[in-house]
Amino acid sequence: MNNPIRVRFAPSPTGPLHIGGVRTxxxxxxxxxxxxxxxxxxxxxxxxxxYVDGAEDYxxxxxxxxxxxxxxxxxxxxxxxxxxQSERKHLYKEYVDLLIKNNKAYYAFDSAEDLDKxxxxxxxxxxxxxxxxxxxxxxRLVNSLVLSEKEVQDKIANGDDYVVRFLAPExxxxxxxxxxxxxIKIDTNTLDDKVLFKSDGMPTYHLANVxxxxxMKITHVIRGEEWLPSLALHKLLYKAFGWEAPVFxxxxxxxxxxxxxxxxxxxxxxxxxxxxxxxxxxxxxxSLSIGYKEAGYYSAAVINFLAFLGWNPGTEQEIFNLExxxxxxxxxxxxxxxxxFDPDKTKWFNHQYMQKTSAVDLVSVFMNDNPQTNxxxxxxxxxxxxxxxxxxxxPSELWGLSHxxxxxxxxxxxxxxxxxWKDHSKTVMTQLINVLSEAKDTTVDELQSAVKxxxxxxxxxxxxxxxPLRIALxxxxxxxxxxxxxxxxxxxxxxxxxxxxxxxx
Numbered sequence: 001m002n003n004p005i006r007v008r009f010a011p012s013p014t015g016p017l018h019i020g021g022v023r024t025x026x027x028x029x030x031x032x033x034x035x036x037x038x039x040x041x042x043x044x045x046x047x048x049x050x051y052v053d054g055a056e057d058y059x060x061x062x063x064x065x066x067x068x069x070x071x072x073x074x075x076x077x078x079x080x081x082x083x084x085q086s087e088r089k090h091l092y093k094e095y096v097d098l099l100i101k102n103n104k105a106y107y108a109f110d111s112a113e114d115l116d117k118x119x120x121x122x123x124x125x126x127x128x129x130x131x132x133x134x135x136x137x138x139x140r141l142v143n144s145l146v147l148s149e150k151e152v153q154d155k156i157a158n159g160d161d162y163v164v165r166f167l168a169p170e171x172x173x174x175x176x177x178x179x180x181x182x183x184i185k186i187d188t189n190t191l192d193d194k195v196l197f198k199s200d201g202m203p204t205y206h207l208a209n210v211x212x213x214x215x216m217k218i219t220h221v222i223r224g225e226e227w228l229p230s231l232a233l234h235k236l237l238y239k240a241f242g243w244e245a246p247v248f249x250x251x252x253x254x255x256x257x258x259x260x261x262x263x264x265x266x267x268x269x270x271x272x273x274x275x276x277x278x279x280x281x282x283x284x285x286x287s288l289s290i291g292y293k294e295a296g297y298y299s300a301a302v303i304n305f306l307a308f309l310g311w312n313p314g315t316e317q318e319i320f321n322l323e324x325x326x327x328x329x330x331x332x333x334x335x336x337x338x339x340x341f342d343p344d345k346t347k348w349f350n351h352q353y354m355q356k357t358s359a360v361d362l363v364s365v366f367m368n369d370n371p372q373t374n375x376x377x378x379x380x381x382x383x384x385x386x387x388x389x390x391x392x393x394x395p396s397e398l399w400g401l402s403h404x405x406x407x408x409x410x411x412x413x414x415x416x417x418x419x420x421w422k423d424h425s426k427t428v429m430t431q432l433i434n435v436l437s438e439a440k441d442t443t444v445d446e447l448q449s450a451v452k453x454x455x456x457x458x459x460x461x462x463x464x465x466x467x468p469l470r471i472a473l474x475x476x477x478x479x480x481x482x483x484x485x486x487x488x489x490x491x492x493x494x495x496x497x498x499x500x501x502x503x504x505x
Contacts, residue, residue: 005037007220008213009063009070012044013055016280016289017062020224020254020263023306027251028222029068030307030329040216041073043084044209046202053283056084062277066299067322080216085208092203095211095241096164096196100144104240105196106136107144109155109162114140130192133170164197166206166233166240176231179249179331186232194233206230210237213246220247222331225338249331252310253338263341265289273343277302296394297346301353305346309339319352351393359385365395373406383488387480401479405488408497409475412504416477420467421505428464429472429502433495441491448483472501 009025011017032039041063043056056074063069072078082088099105108131110118115131118140122129129135137145143165144152156162168191176184196207203211213221228250238245254263257271268275268289278291292302304320312335313320313328320328359382366381367373373381388401432451439450455465470477473485473494486494 003217003219005032005035005220006040006216006218007032007037007222008040008042008216008218010042010044010209010212010223011059012047012050013052013059014047014050015052015055016276016278017059018265019275019277019292019302019306022062022066022277022302023254023309024222024224024251025063026066026068026303026306027311027329027331027334030326031220031222031331032071033326034329037219038071038078039068040078040080040218041070041076041083042212042216043074043086044205045084045086046089046205046208048086048202058278058280065277065293066303068303085203085212088208088212089202091215092197092207092211093201096203096207099166099196099240100164102240103167105164105166106193107152107156107162108165108193108195109142109147109160111161114142131165132168132192133189136165136193160199162199163195165193166196166237168193168233168236174232174235176235177248178228178231179247180252180334181228181250181336184231188232188236191232206233206237210234210241214238214241214243218246220249222249222251225250225253249334252335254309255338255340257341257343259338259340262338267341271343273346296396297350298353298357301346301350304353305349309341310335319349347393354392354394355390357389359383359389362389362395362398366398369396370399376406380488387484387488404474404479405485408493408500409472411475412471412501413476416467416471416475417505420471420477422464424464425468426502426505428460429468429498432465432469433498436486436491436495436498439491441487444483444487447486447491451483468501469498472498 007028009021009028011021011025029039031037041060043059045051045056060074070076072080073083077083096105100107115129118135119129131141135141136143145167147155169188172188174186174188176186178184194206195204197203212218231248231250234248235245255261256263256267263275265275274290274292274295274297276289276291277293279294280289280291281287282289293299300321303322303325304318307320307325307329308318311329311333314333362385363378363381366385367376367378384402384405385398388398391401392398432454435450435454436447440446451465454460455462466482467477470479470482473479473482473489479485489497
């Protein structure tokens with residue numbers, strides 16, 4: 001296939017975009033950019049009953065936040081629009097009529113009640129009802145294969161409800177090719193005659209999907225594993241129309257953290273991790289699902305960990321920016337087996353990107369999240385962030401790791417006091433105040449030398465000084481190096497905090 005590469009991401013606007021959908025969009029985007037191709041967004045909204053207002057905007061905003069924007073689609077009209085299927089419905093009747101004319105499809109007038117009776121009759125005999133070669137011209141089924149042309153036209157003229165079904169071939173073995181899964185053999189006798197079109201003028205997914213892919217000149221269909229059972233029908237439809245089929249690649253499922261079953265929103269709710277890129281408010285239940293953006297994840301980290309769900313570069317490298325991913329991506333390195341979602345690994349990726357973010361860039365985020373620091377010198381905040389950020393996975397954690405740089409303790413950890421404050425502590429801490437009063441503090445090393453020199457000279461155990469000193473400065477036995485704390489808050493503030501601890505004990 002020498003045509004320019006064109007791929008599409010075709011979500012239905014029935015709710016928020018799941019990260020499984022984002023992963024599908026990402027792989028399409030990477031493949032397109034790797035091959036100098038075009039990434040198309042098509043909104044498959046033929047099922048108006050399930051349409052959710054706001055979902056289309058959410059999909060577009062999510063792709064933009066993830067930095068995988070589409071080249072053509074709603075609002076970015078190219079030569080193959082419109083890009084919403086609801087605006088293309090006038091096209092599909094022409095193609096379904098062509099299938100009927102060429103004896104590749106037929107009208108079926110069976111009511112839902114009649115089909116339900118057929119299913120129950122089969123179940124009573126220990127069988128499964130499939131509308132196909134086995135029974136489409138027998139028994140109680142009503143379709144244009146058994147009716148005369150006049151009977152068919154009369155029913156349509158009378159306004160009888162109908163569907164158009166694909167006429168699946170009988171007694172054939174077809175070979176399907178999938179870039180990821182290789183060759184797949186299908187016995188056409190196991191296929192049912194899928195509905196392609198309904199009397200309300202709307203196509204089903206199968207017809208609209210194939211017609212739109214053809215008209216939009218899609219060269220590669222990269223989609224989720226859940227569509228693999230539709231591959232035979234879609235390939236048969238291409239053949240029925242006399243069109244060259246695109247290359248197909250079906251991506252592996254994203255599995256629950258247990259490795260069993262497909263990842264769902266319920267898993268995220270239960271285990272406390274996002275499954276959507278952005279916040280989503282369900283208008284029917286008024287419940288809010290937190291997105292990766294609002295949970296504090298970097299979009300680049302989300303893209304990085306999603307790329308590794310089902311794909312690997314064939315090397316030990318794990319951190320890839322978008323440009324790296326484009327250069328390294330190859331469908332041949334996509335796995336067949338499902339990819340287990342690991343919430344801890346997603347945090348690991350975010351931690352890596354957090355560390356790659358400069359303290360300068362984090363200052364504005366920190367001040368915005370903590371307005372009580374707006375009067376503090378940004379240069380001081382930058383120094384504080386430099387000291388604590390290696391312990392943070394999310395920007396929102398910075399305050400909890402650094403609060404003691406801005407506020408003196410007003411209470412002390414009971415467990416910390418019990419462990420650090422002994423009978424001799426008041427005397428030692430009073431002596432420490434005297435040492436600090438005389439110490440030079442133009443550098444961290446000067447403070448450290450003064451205190452450690454005094455401890456060594458007087459043969460005082462380091463723990464007898466350092467633990468109560470940390471309690472005085474932080475309020476608990478935690479935090480960064482005590483000398484870094486004293487240097488940043490200043491000798492005067494350090495002495496004040498030590499005195500407060502002495503006075504409270």
